[in-house]
Amino acid sequence: MTESFNNNNKSFIMHSSKMTNGKSLKNGKCEDEAENAVVAEMSNNYRSILESVGENPMREGLLKTPQRASKALLFFTKGYTESLADIINDAIFTENHDEMVIVKDIDMFSMCEHHLVPFFGKVSIGYLPRNKIIGLSKLARIVEIFSRRLQVQERMTKEIAEAIDRALNPLGVGVIIEAAHMCMVMRGVQKINSKTMTSVMIGEFRNNQKTRDEFFRLVKSP
Numbered sequence: 111m112t113e114s115f116n117n118n119n120k121s122f123i124m125h126s127s128k129m130t131n132g133k134s135l136k137n138g139k140c141e142d143e144a145e146n147a148v149v150a151e152m153s154n155n156y157r158s159i160l161e162s163v164g165e166n167p168m169r170e171g172l173l174k175t176p177q178r179a180s181k182a183l184l185f186f187t188k189g190y191t192e193s194l195a196d197i198i199n200d201a202i203f204t205e206n207h208d209e210m211v212i213v214k215d216i217d218m219f220s221m222c223e224h225h226l227v228p229f230f231g232k233v234s235i236g237y238l239p240r241n242k243i244i245g246l247s248k249l250a251r252i253v254e255i256f257s258r259r260l261q262v263q264e265r266m267t268k269e270i271a272e273a274i275d276r277a278l279n280p281l282g283v284g285v286i287i288e289a290a291h292m293c294m295v296m297r298g299v300q301k302i303n304s305k306t307m308t309s310v311m312i313g314e315f316r317n318n319q320k321t322r323d324e325f326f327r328l329v330k331s332p
């Protein structure tokens with residue numbers, strides 16, 4: 111599965127049939143070399159950033175920081191290397207079940223695309239099957255694909271809902287996200303307790319008030 115990106119090195123890493131922790135199972139050596147090149151380039155940039163904040167990147171405690179920070183940022187953005195088809199891995203099953211399925215409080219960590227600081231919280235997903243169900247863990251994996259990127263919460267909510275809709279063609283999908291944005295907590299307005307709620311409703315969840323109410327009630331229940 112291939113996804114295209116502006117960064118040539120990074121897009122090279124992404125040409126793979128199956129990714130595990132950012133590495134292809136095929137062509138392992140080639141992928142490692144490409145990843146090392148990306149980390150080396152990012153590390154140079156982090157060294158400059160350390161100097162810009164008045165630090166000495168050569169002092170002992172910071173010597174390996176550029177590499178560590180590069181790897182951490184690649185992890186925080188690993189969603190760019192993942193695709194829906196690979197993640198679902200055929201875990202869609204035919205089942206004569208037409209009642210609502212909900213997985214709630216899925217932990218989510220993402221990165222604000224405006225400030226490059228984290229926002230994190232919980233995702234709740236519901237869908238009404240149309241004779242197809244999905245492996246439950248795959249819902250959490252879909253959250254990973256879209257949260258491990260530079261994001262805004264509204265777009266992430268929509269992307270998760272649309273991915274489930276695409277994968278399952280269900281009667282309806284609902285996604286609710288509650289998150290704390292570090293850009294509003296640690297800087298800027300510094301509102302420590304603020305939470306942002308977003309929701310996207312598709313199909314029956316949008317058109318049928320009863321379905322929507324049931325979803326919100328079950329998500330809110332302890």
Ligand SMILES: Nc1nc2c(ncn2[C@@H]2O[C@H](COP(=O)(O)OP(=O)(O)OP(=O)(O)O)[C@@H](O)[C@H]2O)c(=O)[nH]1
Pocket residue numbers: 222223224261262263264291293294297298299
């Ligand atoms: N809608 C939306 N806004 C976000 C999200 N993450 C961060 N923001 C906002 O993006 C906006 C960027 O506003 P700017 O005025 O360009 O940046 P800024 O001067 O750093 O803004 P302040 O945070 O108010 O200091 C801020 O209001 C952030 O709160 C998000 O997921 N969704």
Ligand SMILES: [Zn+2]
Pocket residue numbers: 222223224225226227291293294
């Ligand atoms: Zn922000």
